[in-house]
Amino acid sequence: MQNERLLRVETAEGALEGDYEEGVFVFRGIPYAAPPVGPLRWQPPKPTEPWHSARAATRWGCASWQNREFCEEAGGGDPGTFSEDCLYLNVWTPDPETSRPLPVMVWLHGGGFTLGSGGLPLYSGHALAARGAVVVTINYRLGHLGFFAHPALDEEYTEGGVVNNFALLDQIAALQWVQRNIAAFGGNRSNVTLFGESAGARSVLSLFCSPLASGLFHKGIAQSAYALPDVTREDALKKGVAVARRLGLENASAAQLRALPADAFWPLEPALSVGPAAIAGDSVLPEPILSVLRGGRQQPLPLMIGSNSDEASVLTYFGGDPARVITQVRKTQRFGLRLKLIRLLYDGIYDDSELGRQVARDMTFTTMGYVAARAQHRCGMPVWRYWFDYVAENARDLQPDGAWHGSEIAYVFNTLDKLPAPMAGGPVTESDRDFARQMSEYWLNFARDVSPFSHQLNGEIVWPAWRPYEDRVMRFGEGSQPVLKLEDRFMRRRTQLFRLLMGRMVRL
Numbered sequence: 001m002q003n004e005r006l007l008r009v010e011t012a013e014g015a016l017e018g019d020y021e022e023g024v025f026v027f028r029g030i031p032y033a034a035p036p037v038g039p040l041r042w043q044p045p046k047p048t049e050p051w052h053s054a055r056a057a058t059r060w061g062c063a064s065w066q067n068r069e070f071c072e073e074a075g076g077g078d079p080g081t082f083s084e085d086c087l088y089l090n091v092w093t094p095d096p097e098t099s100r101p102l103p104v105m106v107w108l109h110g111g112g113f114t115l116g117s118g119g120l121p122l123y124s125g126h127a128l129a130a131r132g133a134v135v136v137t138i139n140y141r142l143g144h145l146g147f148f149a150h151p152a153l154d155e156e157y158t159e160g161g162v163v164n165n166f167a168l169l170d171q172i173a174a175l176q177w178v179q180r181n182i183a184a185f186g187g188n189r190s191n192v193t194l195f196g197e198s199a200g201a202r203s204v205l206s207l208f209c210s211p212l213a214s215g216l217f218h219k220g221i222a223q224s225a226y227a228l229p230d231v232t233r234e235d236a237l238k239k240g241v242a243v244a245r246r247l248g249l250e251n252a253s254a255a256q257l258r259a260l261p262a263d264a265f266w267p268l269e270p271a272l273s274v275g276p277a278a279i280a281g282d283s284v285l286p287e288p289i290l291s292v293l294r295g296g297r298q299q300p301l302p303l304m305i306g307s308n309s310d311e312a313s314v315l316t317y318f319g320g321d322p323a324r325v326i327t328q329v330r331k332t333q334r335f336g337l338r339l340k341l342i343r344l345l346y347d348g349i350y351d352d353s354e355l356g357r358q359v360a361r362d363m364t365f366t367t368m369g370y371v372a373a374r375a376q377h378r379c380g381m382p383v384w385r386y387w388f389d390y391v392a393e394n395a396r397d398l399q400p401d402g403a404w405h406g407s408e409i410a411y412v413f414n415t416l417d418k419l420p421a422p423m424a425g426g427p428v429t430e431s432d433r434d435f436a437r438q439m440s441e442y443w444l445n446f447a448r449d450v451s452p453f454s455h456q457l458n459g460e461i462v463w464p465a466w467r468p469y470e471d472r473v474m475r476f477g478e479g480s481q482p483v484l485k486l487e488d489r490f491m492r493r494r495t496q497l498f499r500l501l502m503g504r505m506v507r508l
Helices: 004-006 068-075 126-130 165-186 199-210 231-245 254-259 291-295 315-318 322-330 339-345 352-378 430-449 492-505
Strands: 008-010 016-017 019-021 025-032 088-095 104-109 134-138 187-197 219-223 303-308 384-389 473-487
Touching: 008 165, 016 219, 019 165, 025 126, 025 165, 088 126, 088 165, 104 165, 104 199, 104 430, 126 134, 126 430, 134 165, 165 187, 165 199, 187 199, 187 430, 199 291, 219 430, 291 352, 303 352, 322 352, 339 352, 352 384, 352 492, 384 430, 430 473
Parallel strands: 104 134, 104 187, 187 219, 219 303, 303 384, 384 473
Antiparallel strands: 008 016, 019 025, 025 088, 088 134
16 A cells, blocks of 8 residues: 555656556656757757646656667667657656655666667666665657757857757756656655766766756766767768758758658768767867866766776677777877887787777777776866676677677666677576676665765775776676776776877777
């Protein structure tokens, strides 16, 4: 009877009725902003209209338009129904009427800003909620609907107020919803952890660097954030004009752009597609995040950041050739970096393909963790760096080069049983489950306990905050085996060198 009563919660916008599943309350498909359709396409998210009768929160909200096949193969599952009306979130909570407010964990999904949804099976917040957190996952605008610039749209804004990063504004609107409403689900609005993977991790760092996100969250976890440069507004405007022309609109007006079908954008050829980076120079992200981090102008908040041992898997999946990195270095000397120095940093690796795989990984992913850690440390904030190198026992033939890009997600959420068969490689073992429990405990402890004054993170072994002179990193796995250990001066020579060359070399 009590559980039936708790299935209904009152939010600022109206009452919601959810589900009770295996000891956890789940509320799906909650609108956090008005549908961004018609005249609201390429507009900042507007408040949702309140409702008067209780609203059923038992079905996933629609996901933004995308390539379903790619999401099923690379994104972790079926993203569900597509619609431009996609601004919905989901909440898992162990108790809406808890005696003490619970830590809140808000997940931003990855997918290169073109794939994914908050309702994918791997992102189920059930296991984390069962252990004492309120978990929120969100949908946001993807592709050209989420990131777009065009002179006709610029004319709608006053000077300095232009918006191009609509997806980042969606994420900010979701965080504002959390501030208004999460107490109704038992969550602590003063203890919100923002966490995400890949493009979701880039989103976390972007919101660390956005003046519009200040005060909406209190710490962040960035899983496999990459160092690709943000798109300049100049380049984004050129692409926007080219996209309009490709869709039959020369000298397009804002009204003509908004009249285009919502599903017209995602099938465009790669040269006109949206890249996996935000647009720097609008009111949401005034400066590129690498410039902000290097200047120490980001929000001073605690951070956990890390990456995986085979991040290059994402490059090869989309047809990239890691050996090309070495070919390019061999062809040019304009960076002042000779292949001999590369080989010194990667002692014993002579095959161009394997060398390129590791160089691409470290330039694009590993070094990003080092750069962000240095930036937060300079602000006086505690930072924790990790390295994920565990592969499930029955997937080691499938992943011979280490942990794939994104493979840590099932361990963070403790959702190994929801892995698609092509990713699982075979049945989940007790060793896999035990490792997932140990790893997710660190994420929970970070969300529950960490503050700007923390010096360590508790778990199976105590994890001290990162310091530049030690460069201590937590290894989650070693050689695919279930090992937890701290390692000093982790890849130090590589990351120090690539940090200096990052802005130029990562384009290779």
